[in-house]
Amino acid sequence: MTATRASVPRCRQPARSSGLVTHPSGSRKQQGTHNVKAILKKAALRSATCLTAAAVLASTNAYAQDGTNSPDEADAGEAIVVTGSRIVRRNLDSAAPVAVVDSEEFALSGAVNVESVINNLPQVIPGTTSFSNNPGGGVATLNLRGLGEERTMVLVNGRRWMFYDANQVVDLNTIPSFLIESVDVVTGGASAVYGSDALAGVVNFRLKNVQGVEAGGQYGLTGEGDGQRLEAYVAMGSEFADGRGHATVFAEYYKRKSVFASARKFSENVNWDDYEGGIIPGGSSTTPDGRFTSVLGSDDCPTGNVFCSPGGYYETPGSARPRVGTDLYNYGPVNYLMVPQERYLMGGYADYEFADGHSAYTEVTFVNNRVANELAATPVTGTYNINIANVSPFISAADVAAMNQLDTDADGIVRMAVQRRVTETGARNSLDERNAFRALIGVKGEITSNLNYDAYYMYSRTRNSNIQAGNISRSAFQAGLDGSADAINIFGPNTLTPDMVDQISILAQNGDSSSLQVASGVISGSLFNTGMSSEDIGFAIGAEYRKVSSEFIPDTALASGDVIGFNAGEPTAGSYNVKEVFAELRLPLVNNTPGIYRLEATAAARYSDYSLGAVGGVWAYAGGLEYAPIPDVTFRGQYQRAVRAPNVQELFGGASVGFPGATDPCDGGVTDPEDRTATLEALCLATGVPAGSLWSEDIQLNTQIQGTFGGNSALNEETSDSWTAGAVFRPTFLPGFSATVDWYNIKVKDAIGTFGGGLNNALDLCYNVFQDVSSPYCQVFVGARNANGQFDGEVLPSFLNANTGGLEVEGVDFEVTYVQAVGTGLFSEDARVSFNLLGNYTISNIYTPVADNPEVTYDCAGKFGILACGNPTPEWKWTSRLxxxxxxxxxxxxxxxxxxxxxxxxxxxxxxEKLKAYDLFDLTLGFDVTETFGLTMGINNLFDKQPPTMGDNQEQTNTYPGVYDVLGRDFFISGRVAF
Structure with a gap:
């Protein structure tokens, strides 16, 4: 799988060792009693100028230009551990397809954060990124195959990394990109080898040992002169105790400035569909002017009253007029397009051979990460009691009379649906400060000449402090209207005085903490030789214990739901543990016989006993086969059964408020007249839309609909079945060329997700699919509408987590690599050219939201949108480099x-309805200025390609910012010195 890199003349490549080599933790193994310290010392010595050396996405099949094209020949004598297995081997192939990104790709792309490179891989659909502002959270996540961040396992040096919240998802910002040697991406489930969470696959970040001092920095700037990024780092490494040990320590500082949506033409206004084939300027119906609508139904509201639907609008302070459809607030410009970030990262890893063949090792990492999200000023919506006498000083006599007309019980109180954007408080800002800590200690070595052991304990903890500015207290807002506190003037723009702002404002904060403990031990080695192959049977057997704990602690205001602005939520706390035993077997069946150059089988199994009663004991297992009829061609295939237990958030998450994008099928501006069937009309009426408001364009107030979401302690585990089959081509007649093609199919059953697939999907299931008010997908909306048929936030539809129908992805990965010497160049006599293409064709990406109705499915291959698919999933996606x-x-x-x-x-x-194909080109120049100093500069998005924009079916900022480039042309320069 992993391959040697194409050699580059100006880089001192590491020497090959005849002993067993693993990536750091730095631990070194010896074969037999042979001491390989001197060889390993040479292997650690490599020039820092390799930063700009081999500009190739390291291929699973890219081999050095030495005339060798066989992995067995290229790596003869070296035993390695390949991602996806715990058994050492002497060839680089495996039954599971693996894509490898080498360290040079990070340098050549100007990537400081890991997400910048990983999200460009064809196997990845972007998760949360630096362009995720609403929702955001200040993290970068990895979504392999589009199956969800929680189904992708992230390892560092082959061991679990720390996660950042109760969802047990890794923040890629915590991984030091400047120390990455390579990244292995393994397709398909890997639960049998690594445990729960690996349904989509495994991504393993390998960190390098440092010898001497390496220091560097990078500065980036967009073509618009904004979005500045600054990074500075240093790493030091050395052997000690006469070469028996090695230690590496490192530190990094990174700062990224924000870019507001107002800084780009495509995002300076909110786009809306006008449903006549075009896009118009849109926005929120909750404006700084204020909108007040009687809760009396359209049949009961007095004719001519300014507060009857569509409501009274205070464009002129104190004097209402009927609200019209163009009375909107353009919230787009004041949102972050790219969120700011400041990070301090430090740590180290070391190993020490305390006895011949026995080493202790340790890893320690600390990260302080500060990221802010910023949204438009708080939109206050809901139904409120208004004391007419209390507010009469702020409004005209005609408006006072209109309110009195609505006071049907003559108690001086009128009840109204209120919408008011409180711009006087300024924007909403949410600052996350995360402190993450991980420590690991282990020991490994030889039991006999052909048996090895490895045991370690790891503890990690992430604590997050979140401070929210710009929130409004719902109770204080109500008190300022009903006469129980000093009156507030919300009847027009900029009418709130500083004292009124202080009266209704509230500073909210919350904290969360997540921890992971792992104790693991494995014995591996070789058993015996069957006589049919030159290699022995390999095995690994071991046990593991994990404990996961998380809690979310909101302050009183957030927990009670009194906060308007950011999402309120109840406390979350929970933990569970799992005890596991596992085993692997590698069977070299036949090699070097006519018609069978190599035939090899693999098997793995893991039994997991969860403390969760609904999960209990579960099995994961895998089997694979490789067959090479000749050295030039290898066929491979694998089957894997994987499991994922629900995480703490999915199980124990308290109810929280969310604002997903959604479309209400009962709104006249959403549903075309020809689609307004009698059945749909009856269903809208049955779920709370009054007859007088049916097909009104004021049914849906905003493009987001508020709901509550929470955990479910009765969840069962997910299971997946993964099949892969492919071929590797390394023709001996064409040195330097290799190609792979691999088919995959992954089916996830009982997928854990929001009931009904989320609020918007539940709307579709209720009104367009089942069309039965007694359906559970309709019942969640019954009682959630106000008297005008609107979802106004007073009573929220509720969605708990559930085991839904399932997920299925199918596609083909392909890769082509070619490295060729071309002779004399401008600066050397050994110039070379290399080409790499890594691509994916998605056959299907199916989502089944309903467990008891497999016929309701959405195929997201080649699709995007707010109904079910979210981020675009193109059928074709590739990255290539020349x-x-x-x-x-x-x-x-x-x-x-x-x-x-x-x-x-x-x-x-x-x-x-369609987003065209999207192509970006990036140019990089690298220079070895001296033997110890390298300089790299580049331009990403060379031709300043703009993202596609759309109206209502966007994610945010009128596009999908995690998928398409929203910054435009971008420049970077970096330097690296080693001594």
Whole structure:
């Protein structure tokens, strides 16, 4: 799988060892009693100028230009541990397909944060990124195959990394990118080898040992002169105790400035569909002017009263007029397009051979990460009691009379649906400060000449402090209207005085803490030789214990739901543990016989006993086969059964408020007249839309609909079945060329998710699919509408987590690599050119939201949209790089391609139904200035390609910012010195 890199003349490549080598933790193994310290010392010595050396996405099949094209020949004598297995082996192939990203890709792409490179891989659908502001959270997550961040396992040096919250998801910001040697991406479930969470696959970040001192920095700037990024780091490493030990310590500082949506033309206004084939400026109906609507139904509200639907609008302070559809607030410009970040990262890892063949090792990492999210000023919505006498000084006599007309019981109180954007408080800002700590200690070594052991204990903890500014107290807001406190004037723009702002404002904060403990031990080695193969049977057997704990602690205001602005939520706390035993077997069946160059089988199994009663004991297992009829061709296939237990948030999460994007099928501006069937009309009426408001364009107040979401302690585990089959081609007649093609199919059953697939999908299931008010997907909306049929936030539809129908992805990965010497160049006599193409074709990406109705499915291959698919999932996606290596100068061009996609909602005709194919080109120049100093500079998005924009079917900022480039042309320069 993993391969040697194409050699680059100006880089001192590590020497090959004849002993057993693993990546750091730094631990070194010896074969037999042979001391390989001297060889390993040479292997650690490599020039820092390799930063700009090999400009290739390291291929699973890219081999050095030495005339060797066979993995067995290229790596003869070296035993390694390949991601996806715990058994050491002497060839680089495996039954499971693996894509490898080498360290040079991080340098050549100007990537400081890991997400910048990983999200460009064809196997990845972007998760939360630096462009995720609403929702955000200040993290970067990894979503392999689009199956969800929680189904992708992230390892560092082959061991679990720390996660950042109760969802047990890893924040990629905590991984030091400047120390990454390579990243292995394993397709398909890997629970049998690594345990729960690996349904989509495993991504393993390998960190390198440092010898001497390496220091560097990078500065980045967009073509618009904003979005500045600054990084500085230093790493020091050395052997000690006469070469029996090695230690590496490191530190990094990183700061990224924000970019507001107002800084780009495509995002300076909120886009809306006008449902006549175009896009118009839109926004929120909750404006700084204020909108007041009687809760009396359209049949009961007095004719001519300014506060009857669509409500009274205070464009002129104190004097209402009827609200019209263009009375909107453009909230877009004041949102972050790219969120700011400041990070301090430090740590180290070391190993020490305390006895011949026995080493102790340790890893320690600390990260302080500060990221802010900023949204438009708080929109206050809901139904409130208004004391007419209390507010009469702020409004006209005509408005006082209109309110009195609505006071049907003559108690001086009128009840109204209120919408008011409180711009006087300024924007809403949420500051997350996360402190993450991870410590690991272990011991490994030889039991006999052919048996090894490895045991370790790891503890990690992440604590987050979240401070929210710009929130409004719902109770104080109500008190300022009903006469129980000093009156507040919300009847027009900028009418709140500083004292009134202080009266209703509230500073909210919350904290959360997550911890992971792992104790693991494994014995591995070889058993015997069958006589049919030159290699012995390999095995690994071991046990593991894990404990996961998380808690979310909101302050009183957030827990009670009194906060308006950011999402309120109840406390969350919970933990569970799991005890596991596992085993692997590698069977070299036959090799070097006519028609069978190599035939090998693998098997793995793991039994997990969870403390969760609904899960209990579960099995994961896998089997694979490799067959090479000749050295040039290898066929491979694998089956894996994987499991994922529900995480703490899914199990124990308290109810929290969310604002997902959604479309109400009962709104006249959403559903076309020809689709307004009698059945749909009856269903809208049955779920709370009054007859007089049916098909009104004021049914849906905003593009988001508020709901409550929470955990479910009765959840069962998820299971997945993964199949892969493919071929590896390394023709001996064409040195330097390799190609792979692999088919995969992953089916997830009982997938854990929000009931009904989320609020918007539940709306579709209720009104367009089942169309039965007694359906549970309709019952969640009954009683959630006000007297005008609107979801106004007073009574929220509630959605708990559930084991839903399932997920299925199918596709083909392919990779082509070619490295060729071209002779004399401008700066050397050994110039070389390299080409790499890593791509994916998605056949299907199916989501089944309903467990008891498998016929209700959404195929997201080649789709995007707010109905079910979310981020675009193009059928075709690839990344390719062409590099010229000429002595001290490297020139590299990268091409990133996303295929076209269509909207996922057949029942709605959006203004933008198709997003065209999207291509970006990046140019990098690298220079070895001296033997110890390297310089790299580059331009990403060379031609300033703008993102596709759309109206209602967007994620945020009128596009999908995690998928398409929202910054435009971007420059970076970096330097690295080693001594």
């Amino acid at each position: 590099t010229w290596m000429d002595g001290p100068v490297t020139t590299s061009l990268r091409w990133r391609h996303l295929g076209s996609v269509r909207d996922d909602d057949p029942s709605t005709e959006y203004a933008v």
